[in-house]
Amino acid sequence: MFTSIDSFVQEWENESAGTRRLLESLTDASLSQRVADGYRTIGRLAWHLTCSPHEMLVRTGLELPAPGDEHVVPSAAAEIAAAYARTAREVAEAVRGQWQDADLARMSDMYGEQWPGGVTLRVVIQHEVHHRGQLTVLMRQAGLRVPGLYGPAREEWTDIGMEPPVV
Numbered sequence: 750m751f752t753s754i755d756s757f758v759q760e761w762e763n764e765s766a767g768t769r770r771l772l773e774s775l776t777d778a779s780l781s782q783r784v785a786d787g788y789r790t791i792g793r794l795a796w797h798l799t800c801s802p803h804e805m806l807v808r809t810g811l812e813l814p815a816p817g818d819e820h821v822v823p824s825a826a827a828e829i830a831a832a833y834a835r836t837a838r839e840v841a842e843a844v845r846g847q848w849q850d851a852d853l854a855r856m857s858d859m860y861g862e863q864w865p866g867g868v869t870l871r872v873v874i875q876h877e878v879h880h881r882g883q884l885t886v887l888m889r890q891a892g893l894r895v896p897g898l899y900g901p902a903r904e905e906w907t908d909i910g911m912e913p914p915v916v
């Protein structure tokens with residue numbers, strides 16, 4: 750769990766920059782890609798990534814605008830990327846502007862459990878990392894170039910004149 754606002758904002762800025770790069774790599778045609786019938790499409794996952802920080806954080810009493818209706822997935826990739834960039838900024842501003850470090854120990858009802866604010870902020874990031882992993886696989890299936898997040902993606906090895914590791 751986070752115990753300081755500064756450490757959350759710093760990590761959030763890094764992680765949300767990575768998510769932004771992924772969302773900016775999506776194309777309109779790729780939004781309907783899914784692993785199999787009955788599973789989430791790229792568009793649905795990308796929109797879930799965009800709407801979830803707000804959905805979770807307003808349960809703690811934090812005030813921030815909703816990026817849109819979670820049930821209505823935009824048909825334009827650029828619209829999703831822009832909404833994510835806006836909400837990522839608003840999350841940092843809301844946490845910095847409305848919370849003190851002491852709020853990170855304050856409990857809120859989260860889905861029937863009591864979580865300290867610092868845990869909720871941690872879960873916001875982990876939830877995003879979880880779905881981002883799913884998104885990168887779908888992006889490969891859709892034939893998109895995937896930007897590296899914690900290290901070079903396959904194409905980035907080639908760009909620097911090296912063989913991508915396959916095992």
Ligand code: NI
Pocket residue numbers: 797801876880
């Ligand atoms: Ni989720």
